[in-house]
Amino acid sequence: MKIGIPRALLWSIYLPLWKAFFNELGHEVVLSPPTNKKILNDGVTACVDDACLPVKIMHGHVIDLMDRADLIFIPRLISICPREYICPKFIGLPEMIRNSVAGGPKLLVLDFNAHKSIRHGYDGFIAIGRQLGARESAVRRALARAMKAQDEYTARLLGGSNPLMLLEGMALHAGIGGNKGTIGLIGHPYLLYDRFVSMDACRKLAQMGYRLIFPENILPEQIERTCSIYPKKLFWSYGKHLLGSGLAMLEKGMADGIIVLSSFGCGIDSFMVELLQRQNQRDFRIPLTVITLDEHSGNAGFDTRLEAFVDMLEWRDHNGHYFSPHGEGLYIC
Amino acid sequence: MVITFPHMGRVYISVKALFDDLNVKLVVPPPVSKNTLELGTRLAPEMACLPLKINIGNYIESIKRGADTIILTGSCGPCRFGYYGVVQKEILKDLGYDVNIVILDAPNTGFKAFIDKIRMISGYSSLSSLMRAFRAAFKVTVEVDELMDIVLRKRPREKHKGETDRLLSRFEHDVLKVHGSTETLELVAIYKDKISVIAEDEKADPVRIGLVGEIYTLIEPYVNLNVEKKLGSLGVEVHRGITLTDWIKTHLSMDMKYKRARRNALDKAKPYLGRCIGGHAWETIAATVGFNEKGMDGVIQILPFGCMPEIVAESIIPTISRDLSLPAMTVTVDELTGEAGYMTRLEAFVDLLSQKKGMVS
Ligand code: SF4
Ligand code: SF4
Numbered sequence: 001m002k003i004g005i006p007r008a009l010l011w012s013i014y015l016p017l018w019k020a021f022f023n024e025l026g027h028e029v030v031l032s033p034p035t036n037k038k039i040l041n042d043g044v045t046a047c048v049d050d051a052c053l054p055v056k057i058m059h060g061h062v063i064d065l066m067d068r069a070d071l072i073f074i075p076r077l078i079s080i081c082p083r084e085y086i087c088p089k090f091i092g093l094p095e096m097i098r099n100s101v102a103g104g105p106k107l108l109v110l111d112f113n114a115h116k117s118i119r120h121g122y123d124g125f126i127a128i129g130r131q132l133g134a135r136e137s138a139v140r141r142a143l144a145r146a147m148k149a150q151d152e153y154t155a156r157l158l159g160g161s162n163p164l165m166l167l168e169g170m171a172l173h174a175g176i177g178g179n180k181g182t183i184g185l186i187g188h189p190y191l192l193y194d195r196f197v198s199m200d201a202c203r204k205l206a207q208m209g210y211r212l213i214f215p216e217n218i219l220p221e222q223i224e225r226t227c228s229i230y231p232k233k234l235f236w237s238y239g240k241h242l243l244g245s246g247l248a249m250l251e252k253g254m255a256d257g258i259i260v261l262s263s264f265g266c267g268i269d270s271f272m273v274e275l276l277q278r279q280n281q282r283d284f285r286i287p288l289t290v291i292t293l294d295e296h297s298g299n300a301g302f303d304t305r306l307e308a309f310v311d312m313l314e315w316r317d318h319n320g321h322y323f324s325p326h327g328e329g330l331y332i333c
Numbered sequence: 334m335v336i337t338f339p340h341m342g343r344v345y346i347s348v349k350a351l352f353d354d355l356n357v358k359l360v361v362p363p364p365v366s367k368n369t370l371e372l373g374t375r376l377a378p379e380m381a382c383l384p385l386k387i388n389i390g391n392y393i394e395s396i397k398r399g400a401d402t403i404i405l406t407g408s409c410g411p412c413r414f415g416y417y418g419v420v421q422k423e424i425l426k427d428l429g430y431d432v433n434i435v436i437l438d439a440p441n442t443g444f445k446a447f448i449d450k451i452r453m454i455s456g457y458s459s460l461s462s463l464m465r466a467f468r469a470a471f472k473v474t475v476e477v478d479e480l481m482d483i484v485l486r487k488r489p490r491e492k493h494k495g496e497t498d499r500l501l502s503r504f505e506h507d508v509l510k511v512h513g514s515t516e517t518l519e520l521v522a523i524y525k526d527k528i529s530v531i532a533e534d535e536k537a538d539p540v541r542i543g544l545v546g547e548i549y550t551l552i553e554p555y556v557n558l559n560v561e562k563k564l565g566s567l568g569v570e571v572h573r574g575i576t577l578t579d580w581i582k583t584h585l586s587m588d589m590k591y592k593r594a595r596r597n598a599l600d601k602a603k604p605y606l607g608r609c610i611g612g613h614a615w616e617t618i619a620a621t622v623g624f625n626e627k628g629m630d631g632v633i634q635i636l637p638f639g640c641m642p643e644i645v646a647e648s649i650i651p652t653i654s655r656d657l658s659l660p661a662m663t664v665t666v667d668e669l670t671g672e673a674g675y676m677t678r679l680e681a682f683v684d685l686l687s688q689k690k691g692m693v694s
Contacts, residue, residue: 088645092642269380271381
């Protein structure tokens with residue numbers, strides 16, 4: 001069977017797992033193309049207005065796959081970590097798609113719910129493997145292989161690589177002008193690693209001579225530790241990931257500046273970005289900018305923002321206004 | 334210690350009765366106003382949900398009146414509500430307000446922590462007086478909701494336009510002057526009687542609309558631009574998909590019969606949504622189907638801008654509407670929602686329903 005995987009939402013994090021799983025079970029996997037204008041427009045038209053950009057784009061990818069795949073794989077990632085969630089829209093994703101995409105797309109829905117335990121989460125794979133007609137033992141074998149592929153991928157991300165390099169073969173080496181410094185680029189994977197949505201921010205910054213560091217490069221232990229300053233457990237896995245990696249970058253002085261890419265109307269970002277900004281303002285005061293993306297964002301305005309930010313970094317460098325990110329900044333107002 | 338809390342519709346009546354009974358000093362925030370909203374909009378993150386912004390406005394207005402401890406309820410996801418307290422604390426901290434925020438997470442996420450916090454804010458009252466006060470406050474909630482049911486039934490039927498609302502605002506004025514649950518209950522009873530006997534126009538045959546959506550937006554009249562009153566003035570009998578009583582029964586009580594009934598009600602959502610996705614989206618879908626069974630002429634969904642779970646529900650409602658031939662409309666509100674455009678939309682919807690009803694009868 002031909003199983004379509006939309007190149008949207010968390011595909012850039014979990015593709016190795018999903019693809020290997022279906023391949024091992026003897027199915028062919030087709031990916032939708034990288035996000036383009038048509039996919040965006042189709043998604044925006046199909047989806048309810050109030051939704052955020054990434055969810056609209058997901059709708060566009062589903063529409064693209066409709067006549068190219070027998071089944072379209074929709075992961076319902078309720079929870080990927082015990083006692084955490086991702087976002088209410090992730091939980092209701094299959095319903096949104098079913099009710100908004102005309103023509104009744106045939107969906108293969110994975111219910112992944114690790115809220116109780118990780119093991120529970122993987123039960124979802126067993127269920128769809130069975131649904132595809134495989135015997136349970138075969139499904140388990142496929143899953144074990146797929147998990148191995150995923151572990152290798154995750155290790156490479158933590159080792160400093162990123163999905164753009166690993167999945168799209170993009171070279172992201174600091175370009176002309178040598179290495180001017182490091183910028184922390186923070187945001188949900190579906191913003192950072194979608195070249196259309198992020199208006200190729202990664203390549204642009206690399207070409208301006210900056211090394212990039214991503215949330216996916218930060219160790220989970222470090223994220224847990226930095227987030228423990230809050231009196232209540234952060235129960236959104238990606239929210240925590242963004243905030244925690246941002247805090248880790250601040251605390252360890254990993255970046256000269258931080259750019260946050262956020263989606264207009266993202267409920268989770270509204271809180272995480274607020275907490276990150278406040279912490280930076282109190283204790284670190286390194287340049288930090290938030291760029292909000294929506295379906296109307298234009299390349300020109302975006303480039304101006306990036307350039308202005310980089311100019312500021314360089315200006316600070318030249319004028320000796322650079323202060324170590326280890327706390328002295330606290331007293332400079 | 335002087336306690337305050339965020340407004341949510343008429344919850345203040347029960348909270349006040351509770352703390353009066355416990356002899357704990359309480360500041361009831363001034364009713365949500367333009368000033369409250371402006372404070373909140375200025376100080377809270379731009380993309381935060383509207384309820385959070387209004388909460389911030391409430392706190393600051395209460396702090397100015399002497400409050401030093403804020404209580405609010407919490408949850409552990411998946412929606413943002415569960416993290417309101419933390420974000421709000423950070424905002425207040427940076428503003429230099431030295432207040433204590435007590436987040437009451439539902440008892441099932443830690444019963445001991447819940448009881449300890451309650452005992453702390455109650456000035457360490459004995460367990461038995463605590464229980465008594467809570468039970469009485471719950472009774473107040475039930476009675477006030479019943480009073481509102483009478484109001485909702487009366488508005489489209491009253492002979493003299495505006496009579497119901499005149500009495501309702503007198504009640505809201507008087508209720509702040511009484512002390513404790515006993516006096517509050519007496520007052521509610523008086524107004525229940527008064528409003529019940531308002532003369533009705535016998536010929537009235539109102540259109541019936543069910544309201545569903547995000548709980549805070551539904552319950553707080555300032556935020557929904559007083560939708561119940563507006564619809565009432567258009568001659569509509571309004572039915573609420575969710576009330577404070579429901580909320581308390583769901584989260585705080587052990588009422589097994591209610592829990593079973595709730596399960597059954599939620600089962601109605603099954604063909605469209607079979608699980609909790611956060612907030613009250615599941616209830617929204619279930620209530621939409623339920624309202625159809627109760628013979629409503631239409632359903633209005635109200636959500637604050639960016640409300641994640643309700644956006645999922647918003648995607649589903651058109652399908653239900655088609656399947657059941659139940660007219661439905663979604664209204665998104667934010668700090669910029671204007672009276673005029675809002676009223677026009679309500680009027681158009683009510684017109685549509687009246688015509689449809691006229692054709693049927
Ligand atoms: S986390 Fe934010 S961007 Fe992602 S689906 Fe939820 S609301 Fe949209
Ligand atoms: S249900 Fe809606 S309004 Fe309530 S916390 Fe969640 S997003 Fe905000």
